[in-house]
Structures are given as structure tokens and as C-alpha cells.
Amino acid sequence: MHCLEDYRSIVGDDVIAGIHAKARGLLGRRVLHINSTYQGGGVAEMLSSLVPITNDTGVDADWRILFGNTDFFQVTKKFHNALQGGPIDLTRRKKEHYEQTNQAFASWAQLDRDVVIVHDPQPLPLIRYFKKRQPWIWRCHIDLSAPNPALWDYLKGFLLRYDMMLVSHPDYLHPDLPVPQRIVHPAIDPLSAKNIELRPAEIDRLLAKQRIPRDKPLVTQISRFDPWKDPLGVIEAFKLVRKEVDCRLVLCGSMASDDPEGLVVYEEVAKKARRLVESGDIILIAQDSPSAFINALQRASTVIVQKSTREGFGLTVAEAMWKGTPVVASRVGGIPLQITDGETGFLVEPRGIETTAERIIALLRDDGLRANIGEQAREAVRGKFLTTRLLDDYLDVLATVL
Numbered sequence: 162m163h164c165l166e167d168y169r170s171i172v173g174d175d176v177i178a179g180i181h182a183k184a185r186g187l188l189g190r191r192v193l194h195i196n197s198t199y200q201g202g203g204v205a206e207m208l209s210s211l212v213p214i215t216n217d218t219g220v221d222a223d224w225r226i227l228f229g230n231t232d233f234f235q236v237t238k239k240f241h242n243a244l245q246g247g248p249i250d251l252t253r254r255k256k257e258h259y260e261q262t263n264q265a266f267a268s269w270a271q272l273d274r275d276v277v278i279v280h281d282p283q284p285l286p287l288i289r290y291f292k293k294r295q296p297w298i299w300r301c302h303i304d305l306s307a308p309n310p311a312l313w314d315y316l317k318g319f320l321l322r323y324d325m326m327l328v329s330h331p332d333y334l335h336p337d338l339p340v341p342q343r344i345v346h347p348a349i350d351p352l353s354a355k356n357i358e359l360r361p362a363e364i365d366r367l368l369a370k371q372r373i374p375r376d377k378p379l380v381t382q383i384s385r386f387d388p389w390k391d392p393l394g395v396i397e398a399f400k401l402v403r404k405e406v407d408c409r410l411v412l413c414g415s416m417a418s419d420d421p422e423g424l425v426v427y428e429e430v431a432k433k434a435r436r437l438v439e440s441g442d443i444i445l446i447a448q449d450s451p452s453a454f455i456n457a458l459q460r461a462s463t464v465i466v467q468k469s470t471r472e473g474f475g476l477t478v479a480e481a482m483w484k485g486t487p488v489v490a491s492r493v494g495g496i497p498l499q500i501t502d503g504e505t506g507f508l509v510e511p512r513g514i515e516t517t518a519e520r521i522i523a524l525l526r527d528d529g530l531r532a533n534i535g536e537q538a539r540e541a542v543r544g545k546f547l548t549t550r551l552l553d554d555y556l557d558v559l560a561t562v563l
């Protein structure tokens with residue numbers, strides 16, 4: 162487990178001293194994070210590094226998981242999609258599943274902390290089932306720029322009880338919600354198994370273990386099998402790319418336990434890619450991959466793609482940038498905050514199959530361009546998107562609500 166001191170050589174003395182100075186006024190205060198999965202997806206990824214280093218500052222941080230059954234997660238995935246603008250039939254049955262799971266959790270969980278931070282929509286209603294004795298914060302990681310109005314109105318019923326809402330992008334702020342709101346950008350942990358430096362021999366070993374051939378450049382998207390991540394669009398773009406440059410596509414997606422859509426989308430992708438999978442031109446990985454393998458894959462890839470049509474903030478984008486691997490990503494949600502087009506990566510329109518292919522081809526053909534973009538990308542992440550900055554932001558938030 163890492164302590165703050167371990168990050169000093171990466172972010173410098175001033176950042177570490179600044180964090181300790183902010184924590185000084187909060188020593189011994191107890192914070193609880195609640196989300197709905199311990200693995201798969203960006204929230205679990207962030208909490209697993211944020212919680213230990215918060216503890217290292219002298220602020221007590223804890224993390225609990227809201228348990229739910231398949232029905233519950235089917236409903237909350239529909240909510241997730243509708244919050245990102247999709248349609249929803251907001252039936253009484255869906256609301257009942259949603260509320261009852263939260264109520265059940267509240268009947269046995271004790272939340273005797275100084276601040277409760279609830280992540281994403283799954284545990285949002287918890288606040289209704291506890292006697293409120295402390296500030297509650299809702300941290301929303303998804304794109305809230307155009308939520309389905311009926312769902313938003315329903316969720317507001319819970320949200321109005323909160324003391325603050327945190328979002329990842331200015332476009333996700335909601336003037337119609339009379340609750341204080343702040344922007345906090347997500348971040349990655351440079352010392353986690355997902356992001357730590359790897360020796361070339363280790364990268365080779367990890368890829369060989371998963372039987373990923375290295376005879377051609379790898380173009381890779383690492384994302385849950387989710388319609389918003391547009392894996393079918395990636396395949397379309399790849400087909401154009403391979404007419405120009407011989408390369409291989411890797412689509413790697415774990416199945417998050419709170420995302421029941423994964424299997425359906427995976428099957429659709431497998432069907433569409435069948436011929437290219439058989440010929441070995443496309444490699445599909447649909448299982449929980451060890452973090453070290455994802456790390457190696459991001460480093461071994463020549464180009465990383467993130468062709469999302471909605472993206473609250475792409476952790477995978479920051480992860481690849483930190484490794485100096487150039488990224489071609491859609492200009493959606495939080496991604497333009499992460500990538501400066503043409504400097505730290507390339508932004509493409511979300512429906513732009515051809516431009517996506519053009520950018521990938523340009524990068525595959527030009528070693529100098531890749532090196533230059535990769536170098537600038539790494540420095541951009543060092544400045545803005547490492548977990549120490551996330552901790553610093555949370556300390557500000559705690560100081561405000563306490």
C-alpha cells in the first residue's frame with residue numbers, strides 16, 4: 162500500500178506539502194465513500210488509490226459497497242444510460258427496485274462518519290433512509306449534460322437532500338438544482354499496478370501470457386463492452402486503417418459487476434468482428450484482466466483509441482497518456498479537458514469513423530509524431546490528472562462542507 166511520500170518523486174515537494182497543509186485542519190475527521198462495485202470501471206479504480214492515501218494524511222477514509230442483485234443493476238444501468246441522455250420508461254417497478262435495495266442496505270449499514278460521499282446513481286437514494294447527521298456529497302462520474310428529464314426530476318427528489326454535488330465537467334453543472342456544485346476532475350494513480358513503470362521484458366512477458374502477438378502494431382481500445390464506448394465504431398475505423406497500414410486491433414473489456422449490459426454488447430461485437438477475429442486481425446478480450454496486463458497492453462500498443470459517444474471522463478485516456486502512448490479519442494464529455502488536440506493526442510468527432518481512421522494511420526506511420534505527442538501527454542497528466550491532485554481537491558471539498 163502506498164503512502165504520500167511515495168508520490169513525492171513524481172509530483173514534487175510542493176504538491177505533497179500542500180496536501181499535508183490542507184489536511185491539517187481536518188485531522189481525525191472521518192469520511193465514508195460508498196459506491197456499488199469494488200472492481201471494473203473507473204470509480205472503483207479511483208477509490209482504491211484515493212482511500213489509502215487519504216488515510217495517510219490523518220483524515221480517516223473508509224469505503225463501502227452497496228450490494229444489489231441483477232434486477233437492481235439492470236435498473237441502475239438503465240438509469241445510467243438515461244442520465245447520459247438515453248430514453249427510459251420510468252416505471253413504478255424500476256423505482257421500487259432502486260429504492261428497496263437502498264433501503265435494505267440502510268437497514269443494516271451504520272454510517273457514523275463526519276461526511277458521506279456517495280458515488281454515482283446506484284447508492285443515491287441512501288440519504289433518504291438514514292437519519293442525516295453529517296454532510297452528504299453526491300459525486301457523479303457520468304456525463305450529466307443532457308439527462309432524461311423524467312429521470313432527472315425523480316432523482317432530484319433525493320439530490321435536494323444533499324449538501325453538495327461534484328461533477329467532472331462544467332457542462333454537467335445544473336443551475337436547476339439548488340444545491341452547491343463543484344467540478345472535480347478524476348485522476349489516475351501513477352503507482353498502481355495499472356500505471357506503474359514496467360520494464361520492456363515484463364511487458365513482453367505479460368503480453369505473451371495473454372497470447373497477444375507482437376508482429377504488427379497494436380491499435381487498442383480498453384473499455385467495458387458498453388454501447389457508449391462504441392466498440393462497433395472502433396471496428397469500422399479499424400477496417401479503414403488496415404487498408405493502409407498492417408496492424409492488429411485489440412478490444413479489451415472487463416465485465417463490471419454493476420454493468421449487466423456487458424455480455425449483450427460483447428456478443429454483438431463478436432458477431433460483427435467474427436471474420437477478423439478468426440483471421441487474428443482483431444483480438445477480443447472479455448474477461449477481468451489483471452491490472453498489470455492492462456498496463457502492459459497500454460504500453461505495448463502503438464495507438465490507443467477511445468471512441469466513446471458519451472464519456473464523463475475517460476480514465477483509460479489518462480492512463481494511456483501517462484504511459485506516453487498516443488491517444489485518438491472522441492471529442493465528448495470530459496475527454497477534451499484531457500486532450501489538447503494535436504498536442505497531447507487527437508480529438509475526433511464521435512461519429513467520425515473516417516477521421517478516426519486518418520488519425521490512427523497518421524500516428525502509425527510517424528514515429529516522431531508519436532514520440533512528441535506521447536511526451537506532451539505524459540506531462541499534461543503529471544500536472545492535472547494524478548491521484549494527488551484528486552486528494553487535494555477532496556480535502557478542499559471536505560473543508561467546505563465541514
Ligand code: UDP
Pocket residue numbers: 201202203204206355383384385413414415416448449450452455474475476477478480
Ligand atoms: N478497465 C480494466 N479492464 C478492462 C477495461 C477497463 O481494468 O478490461 C479499467 C480501465 O483501465 C480504467 C477503468 O476500468 O481504469 C475504466 O474507466 P473509464 O473512466 O475509462 O470508464 P468507465 O468504465 O468508468 O465508464
